[in-house]
Amino acid sequence: MKHFPIFLAVEGRGIVLSGGGDAALAKLRLLLKTEGRITVFAASPAPEIENWAAEGRLTLKRRPLAPGDTRDAALFYAADEDEAEDARTSAIARTDGALVNIVDNLEDSQFITPAIVDRDPVTVAIGTEGAAPVLARSIKADLEARLPATLGRLARIGKAFRKAVEVLPMGRRRRDFWADFYFNEGPRALEDGGEVQVNNALQTLLSKYENASDREGHVAFVGAGPGDPELLTLKARKALDAADVVIHDRLVTPEILELARREAVLVNAGKEGFGPAMTQEEINALITHHAAQGAQVVRLKGGDPTVFGRLDEEIEAVEAAGITWHIVPGITAASASVASIGQSLTQRGRNASARILTGHDMKGFADHDWQALARPGEVAAIYMGKRAARFIQGRLIMHGAARGTPVTVIENASRPDQRVIGTSLDQLSQDLDAAKVTGPALLVYGLNPRAAQAQILHNKQELA
Incomplete structure (x- = not known):
């Protein structure tokens, strides 16, 4: 962020503008909405500027700007539409201590004027740091339509x-x-x-x-989705907006945490498999403590809180404390991962069911019905499978799974740094080690990325 957005108090303060043409008119139409003392320096001002001066809305000086003219000004606009004159007048203003804006010269300006939606005293400012004025105007038009005149x-x-x-x-x-x-x-x-x-x-x-008593505390168990803030549900956004305390896990991205109220207390209760972590008992105590104080608590979990989120344990703790709660589901990592490779978890003629598994549980690597999973055509989304990859690979091969069974690893699903690694059961652990996967990853057993699958079909047709 090269320009920090602030609202500057200009009531009764000087605002000086040099120029009398179209650029000056455009700025003055906006500045005249303020309660600043506006002075314009122009040897040949446009008729509109002369009329505003006659109405007492601004002071007009029919001469070029001179040293000392901006001594008491809070803001200065160079709008002469002449590069040399703009440079001269802006140098005077800087010497006098005014903040300087040179029209259509972002690099040499000390501040910029954003696109503004005016519902005085409610003002919405939209800035793109000069990168996309058309986009700023589009956002402004959208907000103008959405915000009632009242x-x-x-x-x-x-x-x-x-x-x-x-x-x-x-x-x-x-x-x-x-x-x-x-x-x-x-x-x-x-x-x-x-x-x-x-x-x-x-x-x-x-x-x-x-006459109302303070509102009682409440807990919302909210799914943050796989990481892309645009995949957050509307209900989740509302819960974040109302939260006094947000207790989140390590999979929740900073972009989603930014959506919480600025006054909300953010608590990182993240856990990482096989590493140092806050215990579940500590998390339960944290949730109930804040809610018992009357806070609206959001327990924010990556993906969906009902999938490998220890939701039942937290609900039991909340209920034991006599605190009300509700669940806001989120888009699961499994859904986001298969979407990212252009696939579906089920397909007619291939598999009528799909499994959601965990690579490890409280006792270590998790055991499953490997014999059933090893059958041709089976599909599974495997959470927390990075460290368990060699174990999963061995168990499946031991129970008869074809070594060439496709496995796709999706790291950071839906995020800008998403990575897709297509491999096979036979090469799974080796390819994972070589790829140095560090972010949250989900293993999709039984599916190739769509592009790879299309290539495999093409090769088969050529061989036939």
């Missing part, structure tokens, strides 16, 4: 009422009050009776929340 009126009324709401304790009850106002009672009151009705609704709502 949003600004509600925000102004709410701002005036903030002092009264301080009678509510900081934290969840106060946040719930404002959420109720902006998304339920406020819009309804504004539609029914205008601003007078909105003020009445605020008073009624405040009385309701003053």
